[in-house]
Amino acid sequence: MFGRITCFSNLHTAILCEFFSQVTKSRRKVEKTMLIRVIALSALLLSATFAIAQEKTVNKVPMTPTSATSGPQMYKHYCAACHGSTGKGDGPAAEALKVPPADLTVLAKKNGGKFPSERVISVLRFGATEPAHGAKEMPVWGPLFASSNLEGQAPGVVDLRISNLTKYIESIQAK
Numbered sequence: 001m002f003g004r005i006t007c008f009s010n011l012h013t014a015i016l017c018e019f020f021s022q023v024t025k026s027r028r029k030v031e032k033t034m035l036i037r038v039i040a041l042s043a044l045l046l047s048a049t050f051a052i053a054q055e056k057t058v059n060k061v062p063m064t065p066t067s068a069t070s071g072p073q074m075y076k077h078y079c080a081a082c083h084g085s086t087g088k089g090d091g092p093a094a095e096a097l098k099v100p101p102a103d104l105t106v107l108a109k110k111n112g113g114k115f116p117s118e119r120v121i122s123v124l125r126f127g128a129t130e131p132a133h134g135a136k137e138m139p140v141w142g143p144l145f146a147s148s149n150l151e152g153q154a155p156g157v158v159d160l161r162i163s164n165l166t167k168y169i170e171s172i173q174a175k
Contacts, residue, residue, distance in 0.1 A: 068161045071168025079104075079165075087172045108173045115170045124162045 066073045084090040087104035108115040124145045
């Protein structure tokens with residue numbers, strides 16, 4: 001009689017051991033799956049956080065008119081943020097643009113050695129069609145170089161601005 005109880009106990013223990021073994025294996029699989037999911041989610045969140053941290057923005061400030069007689073001063077105030085102080089397209093706001101700004105020092109080189117003054121004048125007066133500049137009217141410039149005069153601006157000042165800025169851009173061409 002005791003042998004049967006012992007046998008029953010051993011059988012019962014074996015079944016319980018097998019059951020717990022299966023449960024443990026299943027639990028390990030679930031834990032492994034959960035761990036993989038947690039790692040994947042963590043990696044996704046980390047990459048999203050990194051992308052957000054890398055996102056650059058350009059703060060727009062109100063336009064302040066400069067002297068129409070100074071091409072370098074106008075360039076510094078209206079162009080250098082994107083095109084850089086030397087005109088190479090490496091200004092502090094360049095990183096935030098979807099399309100990098102043009103290297104203004106190679107305009108002549110890209111035009112067979114002749115500075116494309118008419119093209120530069122057209123871009124200044126009417127805006128650019130390049131995607132980096134956004135809308136046709138470059139928001140950086142506003143109406144400052146538009147063909148219509150700003151309120152209170154003497155006739156011919158727009159032409160003077162465009163002429164002097166064009167001459168300055170021509171002066172920074174790579175030799």
